[in-house]
Amino acid sequence: MKxxxxxxxxxxxxxxxxxxxxxxxxxxxxxxxxxxxxxxGSVIVATLVLVVVVGAFHPDFLAATQLTQVVQQAAFxxxxxxxxxxxxxxxxxxxxIGSMFGLTLIIGAVAIHSGMNPWLAVPVCVLAGAGxxxxxxxxxxxxxxxxxxxxxxxxxxxxxxAEALANGQQITGLPxxxxxxxxxxxxELGLPTSIWVLLVVVGVLTAVLRLTPFGxxxxxxxxxxxxxxxxxxxxxxxxxxxxxxxxxxCGVAGVLGLAFYDSGDPSIGTGSELTAIAAAIIGGxxxxxGSATVLGAAVGAILLGVVSSALVFFNVPLNWxxxxxxxxxxxxxxxxxxxxxxxxxxxxxxx
Amino acid sequence: MLExxxxxxxxGGVTALxxxxxxxxxxxxxxxxxxNGAGKSTLVKIIAGAxxxxxxxxxxxxxxxxxxxxxxxxxxxxxVVSQELALFPDLDVxxxxxxxxxxxxxxxxxxxxxxxxxxxxLAELGLExxxxxxxxxxxxxxxxxxxxxxxxxxxxxxxxxxxxTSAQEAAGTExxxxxxxxxxxxxxxxxxxxxxxxxxxSLSDEVTILRDGAVVVAGAGRSxxxxxxxxxxxxxxxKLYAHPAADGRAVTRAVADAETARPPGTADPPEAGAxxxxxxxxxxxxxxxxxxxxxxxxxxxxxxxxxxxxAGPPGMRAAGDLRVEHVSVRRRLDxxxxxxxxxxxxxxxxxxxxxxxxxxxxxxxxSRPRRGTVRLPSGAVCPRRFRLxxxxxxxxxxxxxxxxxxxxxxxxxxxxxQVRSVALARDGIYIRRSVLQARARDQMERLGIRAAAGAPAxxxxxxxxxxxxxxxxxxxxxxxxxxxxxxxxxxxGAKAEMHRLIRSIAASGAVVLLCSTEADExxxxxxxxxxxxxxxxxxxxxxxxxxxxxxxEAINTGQVVHV
Numbered sequence: 001m002k003x004x005x006x007x008x009x010x011x012x013x014x015x016x017x018x019x020x021x022x023x024x025x026x027x028x029x030x031x032x033x034x035x036x037x038x039x040x041g042s043v044i045v046a047t048l049v050l051v052v053v054v055g056a057f058h059p060d061f062l063a064a065t066q067l068t069q070v071v072q073q074a075a076f077x078x079x080x081x082x083x084x085x086x087x088x089x090x091x092x093x094x095x096x097i098g099s100m101f102g103l104t105l106i107i108g109a110v111a112i113h114s115g116m117n118p119w120l121a122v123p124v125c126v127l128a129g130a131g132x133x134x135x136x137x138x139x140x141x142x143x144x145x146x147x148x149x150x151x152x153x154x155x156x157x158x159x160x161x162a163e164a165l166a167n168g169q170q171i172t173g174l175p176x177x178x179x180x181x182x183x184x185x186x187x188e189l190g191l192p193t194s195i196w197v198l199l200v201v202v203g204v205l206t207a208v209l210r211l212t213p214f215g216x217x218x219x220x221x222x223x224x225x226x227x228x229x230x231x232x233x234x235x236x237x238x239x240x241x242x243x244x245x246x247x248x249x250c251g252v253a254g255v256l257g258l259a260f261y262d263s264g265d266p267s268i269g270t271g272s273e274l275t276a277i278a279a280a281i282i283g284g285x286x287x288x289x290g291s292a293t294v295l296g297a298a299v300g301a302i303l304l305g306v307v308s309s310a311l312v313f314f315n316v317p318l319n320w321x322x323x324x325x326x327x328x329x330x331x332x333x334x335x336x337x338x339x340x341x342x343x344x345x346x347x348x349x350x351x
Numbered sequence: 352m353l354e355x356x357x358x359x360x361x362x363g364g365v366t367a368l369x370x371x372x373x374x375x376x377x378x379x380x381x382x383x384x385x386x387n388g389a390g391k392s393t394l395v396k397i398i399a400g401a402x403x404x405x406x407x408x409x410x411x412x413x414x415x416x417x418x419x420x421x422x423x424x425x426x427x428x429x430x431v432v433s434q435e436l437a438l439f440p441d442l443d444v445x446x447x448x449x450x451x452x453x454x455x456x457x458x459x460x461x462x463x464x465x466x467x468x469x470x471x472x473l474a475e476l477g478l479e480x481x482x483x484x485x486x487x488x489x490x491x492x493x494x495x496x497x498x499x500x501x502x503x504x505x506x507x508x509x510x511x512x513x514x515x516t517s518a519q520e521a522a523g524t525e526x527x528x529x530x531x532x533x534x535x536x537x538x539x540x541x542x543x544x545x546x547x548x549x550x551x552x553s554l555s556d557e558v559t560i561l562r563d564g565a566v567v568v569a570g571a572g573r574s575x576x577x578x579x580x581x582x583x584x585x586x587x588x589x590k591l592y593a594h595p596a597a598d599g600r601a602v603t604r605a606v607a608d609a610e611t612a613r614p615p616g617t618a619d620p621p622e623a624g625a626x627x628x629x630x631x632x633x634x635x636x637x638x639x640x641x642x643x644x645x646x647x648x649x650x651x652x653x654x655x656x657x658x659x660x661x662a663g664p665p666g667m668r669a670a671g672d673l674r675v676e677h678v679s680v681r682r683r684l685d686x687x688x689x690x691x692x693x694x695x696x697x698x699x700x701x702x703x704x705x706x707x708x709x710x711x712x713x714x715x716x717x718s719r720p721r722r723g724t725v726r727l728p729s730g731a732v733c734p735r736r737f738r739l740x741x742x743x744x745x746x747x748x749x750x751x752x753x754x755x756x757x758x759x760x761x762x763x764x765x766x767x768x769q770v771r772s773v774a775l776a777r778d779g780i781y782i783r784r785s786v787l788q789a790r791a792r793d794q795m796e797r798l799g800i801r802a803a804a805g806a807p808a809x810x811x812x813x814x815x816x817x818x819x820x821x822x823x824x825x826x827x828x829x830x831x832x833x834x835x836x837x838x839x840x841x842x843x844g845a846k847a848e849m850h851r852l853i854r855s856i857a858a859s860g861a862v863v864l865l866c867s868t869e870a871d872e873x874x875x876x877x878x879x880x881x882x883x884x885x886x887x888x889x890x891x892x893x894x895x896x897x898x899x900x901x902x903x904e905a906i907n908t909g910q911v912v913h914v
Contacts, residue, residue, distance in 0.1 A: 211783075213776040216765070220773060223758035230755040231823070232741030232774035290760055 039284045040296030042339040046282075046332050047303045054310045061313055068192065072260075074305030075194040076101065076253045080276035081297035082205055083249040085285040086242050087147070088277075089209075089292035090221040094246050095273050096136060096151040099158035102269030104129045104254030106162040109171040109264025118180035125255035126248050132158060133247020137240040147243070155273065162266040171264030184259030194256045198298060201252065206294045218242060222289025279304055282332045303332065352376055353398070353429070353509045353540055358407035360393055367393040369564045370407070375509060375540040380531060381570070382551040383544045385561035386585050386903075391544050394561070395513055398542075399431040400424040411509075422451055430507035432499050432515055440487025445469065447486045448501050472500045475533070477526035490682070492523050499527065503534075510534060511542040514703075516550060528554055547702060548578050548907040560584045582904045670728040670744070670830040673714065673862045678723030683709035685886040686723070693728065693830075696853065696863040698873040698897075700906050701883030707866050708835070709886070714864065715747055715833055716740035728830040728862050742775060746829035748820050750839025752813075756820040759809030763800070763819055764791035766808050770827040777827075794822040799848060814845025821852060831862040838872060850876055870899035870906075884909030 038044070055062040080097045087094055107128045108121035116124070132154070139150040174181070184193050209215035217238045220228040229235060257268060281287065282303060283296030307328045311321045355373040359366070368390045375381045385391050396402040398409055400418025408415045411427060418424040421431060438447050445465055446453065454464045466482050473480070478496045486494060499515060512531070516524045531541055531554060545551045552558070558576055560568035568576075568584050673691040678684055684706045691697040699707035712718040714725055716734035725733040727743050734740035737747075749755045757766050768787040772778045778786070791804045798818045802811050808819060817838065824832070834853065838846045853876055857863045867873050873880050880892040882905040890911030892901055905911050 212780050213773050213782060214780075216769075216773040216782060220758060220761075220765075220769060223761055224754075226755050227758055228769075228774075229737065230747060230749070231769045232738045233769075234736070234738045290758070 039291065039293040040299060041284075042335060043283045043296050043299045043303060043332065046335060047299055047306060050303065050306050050310070054306070054313060058313045061310070066309075068195070070305045070309050071195055071302055072192040073309075074301045075192070075198045076257050077272055077276050077279055077304065078198050078298040078301035079201060079249050079253040079256075080272060081279035081283065081301045082202060082294045083246040084276050084280040085283065085292040085294055085297040086205070086209065086218055087246060088222075088280055088285045088287060089289055090218045090238065090242060091225070091289035092147045092239060092242065093277065094133075094136060094147060094151045094243060096132070096154040096158055097246060097250050097276055098269035098271060098273035099155050099162065100129055100132045100247055100250035100269070101253045101257065101272060102266060103132065103158045103162040103165075104251040105258045105268055106165050106171065106264050106266050108255055108258045109174065110165055112174050112180075112258075113171055113264075118175065118178045121180065121258060122184075122255050125258070126251035129251020129254060130244050130248040132250070133244040134240070136247065137243040140243070141236055141240065147239070159266075159270060162269075166264055166266040168266065170266075174262060174264075176262045181259050181262055184256060185262065192260075194260060197252065197256060201249070202294050202298050209292060209294055214238070214241065219290055219292065222291070224290075275304055276301065278329050282329060300332075304328070352412055353542075354410040354413075355394070355398060356408050356410065358394065358397055358404045358409075360397060360402065360404050366564050368397075368404070368561075371561065371564065371566050372569065373542075373559055373566075374570055375542055376557075377508070377540045378535055378538045379556040380535055380541045380543055380554050382555035382558045382573075383542055383561070384548070384551065384558065384581060384585060389561040389585070390564040391561055392513065393564075395431060395433075395511055395542070395544065398424075398509075398511065399429065401431075425451065425502075425505045425507070428506075428508035429511070430502035430505050430509070431511045431513070432502045433513050438486045438494055438498060441485060443483050443485055444480050444489075444497060445482040447497055448504060450501070451505075469500065469504060472503050475530055476500055476503075477523070496523065496527070499530075503530075507539060509540045509542070511544070513544045515543075516545060516547060524550065548581055549909075552576070552578065552581070562587050578904065578908060582900060582907070586900055586903065670860055670862060671730060672726075673728055673831055673864070674724075674726040675710070675714065676724050676726075678710070678713055678720040678725060680709050680713060680718055680720050683718075683886060684713070684720070687883075687886075687888050688723075689881060689888065691862045691864060693860045693862050694857055695879070696857045696865055696877045698877035698880035698892075698902075699864060699866045699883060700870070700873055700880050700892075700902050702906055705883040705906070706886040706888075707881075707883040710883075711833055711835055711864065711866055714740070714831075715745055738774070741770065741827070744828075744830035745833060746770075746824035746827060746831065747833045747835065748817075748824060748837045750817075750836035752816050752820050756823075757808045757816060760807055762805045763795065763802060763808050763811070764788045764804040766819055767791040767794055767822045767826055770823050775827060790826065791822070794826055795819075798822050798825075798852060812845075814841040814848075817841050817845065817849065818852075821849070825856070829861060832856055832864070834863065834865045834867070836867055836869075837865070838867075838869075846872075870902040873897070873902050874899045880905075882906060882909065882911060 051062070051067070060066060080101060084094065084097065104125040108125040111124055112118050112121055136147070136151055136154055139145070139154070140147045143150070186193060188196060209218065217228070217233050220231070220233060221235055221238060225235060258264060261268070279300035280292075280297040281300070283293055283298070283300030285292040285297060304325065307325055308321065311324055316324055353373075353375040355371065358368050358371045360368040371390065371394055373381070373383070373394065383391050383394070393402065397404050399421045400423055401421055403417070409417065411429070416427065418427065418429070424431070439450060442450070445462060446460075448469050449465050454461045454468070462482070469482070476496050476499060478493060478500065480489060480493055480497070486497060489497070495515065499512070502510060516527060528550070531543070534541055535556075543551055543555055552573060555573055557570045558568060558573060558581070559566060559570055560581065562585060567587070568581075670693040672693070673689075675687060675689045678687050687706065687710060689697070689710075699710060701707040709718065713720050713733075714727070716737045716739055719735065720733070727734065727740070727745060729743040731739075731743040734743060734745070741747075747755075753759065758769070764784075764787050768782075768791060772782050772787060788804050794800075795802070795804060798821060800811070800815050800818045800822065802815055808816060811819065821837075832853075837853070838849050841849070850872070853863060853865070865873065865876055874897045877897060878894045880897055880902060881888050882890040882892065884906070889909040890905060892905060892911055901911075
């Protein structure tokens, strides 16, 4: 909005009249521009570039099985990240997502261990996750504290509960021959089931965000909470819905994780909340709220997955891997910020 | 003695003060009066050292002074209690009182010494607060008196009070006025700026009146003035805005009277399940009203408005009356009753804090009355939340559009669809962008919003932004429109368009409540203006007798003088 028409004219493509530009590069430029105009465009470009660069040094990395494995590993974080993008869009954050992921996984493991039909773990874990999300929401509404504080508490609470339920040990001896573990933990139609689930969730939640009143409400609240209230939108109600959705997604990740790992490790979600939040931000969901990209959050999780596998390929010492991850996050966010500015200028020119 | 000579001050191209002079003698109370924007606050700021004049001098005891800051002014004995409260909400009362210069021994505060000095001042003001209470936890009236106490603690020789009683209840005001009298007896010169004319005139010895930045009455003796004279001087020979539809009114009245005269039982708003024919058969004051009201409009515009009036919102219950019965809100409203009929623009006028905004808060579900009932046009009783009020067909257009009205970073179409499709989800659980955009474009064309539907709302001009706020509520087809200073900060042309729009909304059968700080606006739009004074409705101005002078006089005195 700050770019007036005069300034825009001055920035009109300087190279538009150059004779050697072919139609092909024009087409390529349009495609790239269309991609960068997507909110999730920059993270997609960054991921592709990173994969190509890593592949240039280590062609093994480009093998289909390797790439599938990277995406499969990132699917759990991806599920947490897409939920986080909803929360960020309404200026909220949930720090307990890693713990909810771990706790729902343990709840499922304990239930199966005690003889429940493994397939019933699907509703059990998802409902348990939704219930944990509801507890977060009730704390936020009841005590009137910000979600970041309430979920900082439940972060410990839930992971402690997971440790206690599992007696501090891995829950093993599950009937891993059951079709539950084979189907949900294995491959279907040539891809790991967790990737299919992530794709479906991304599709559904993108539709929810862009096409339903709930999605519009979430973004309206993030854009201007007071105006949202004064349009008849109930912020508490939407907040409860979003936190419950977040919990349910953690439950989905939990049940998939259980089927994939074949055992219940109570420490499995530890630390994944920060990775998921980073993935959502890298994906193009701004912290100031008002907009979100579900696809971007999922791709952001994949980008972080690519980084950590690439570190293995480059034999980066384990002690440096956290440092490298941090550097990549900063790089990705600054690149996104640059692309965003360019996009805003182009949009301003259109109006 | 404080003397101001020939002060001129311009902001940008706008002259706020032109050759203004003021002379405040010790031991007197000097009233400084004028409309909003007449230059009172600028003059006060210049005296206090918060602003520098372009030309002219301020003399204190005959010596020219030019304070660099309000602190320096306070050291020279000129203390100011400003309209905007300048307290630190997270500090306690004592530290607020001594914010400028706490009493210390070495690096440590001496709370007991400070408390000893402050106690008598608080007692004098009748302020019963603990020194350890946080300023932010106190009610507005107490905070205002703390600010006054802070000024008194500097033992000023000149005390300037800018709207000191606006937040006070009767007892607090009486206390404060007594303190001013005591100060006067001690030889302090007091400058009193207030909108409550009765109060000012009961207290002051001399009166200076500003109009458009110039002094029109200079230090006249109190005894030579009456309230009508003061109001006349404040307004000058500015054109008075009368209601544009003086002849249409007789018809409206007759219809309205016929409605109220219906036999009991039928007078109630139709129930939810009432047959639509009954609703359609109700007399529509709107239709009659139109002809009187709109002859000033272009023919094309009139037809658009007539169409709106005739079509009526589909699928909605016919609007009934808004009935407010014996509503009281703690510290804000005292036993207020009113009825507003469909097709009528009812003005709510009063000084800041007189209760008109409190009533708006009640009808839109933001505050709950302690006593009394509200019945909305939809037939619902007293909404408990704003969201429920919106669901019951209440629309709110506020002048603070950037804060409460719009999502500035979102496209206009998303703003326009926000109430109907997003908040109320009236289009189901699937929102089609193309439908919303098409509807937004319709509304924009109707209201003359000159922008692209996809442009971010923040890129629109103030007038277009405000029209977008109207559009977003019209899209929801409300039965009652609550206007809170709806044309604040928009230019004259846009204001006229919006006034036309408000009339057409009323004409289409909605109940319209208008709260405005501009007397002209009330005068040009309302058939009735209810006058609020200290939390009560103390009078009603009716149509031919509404002009800005009558409104100003009524809100300042709380009395309606029948001509």
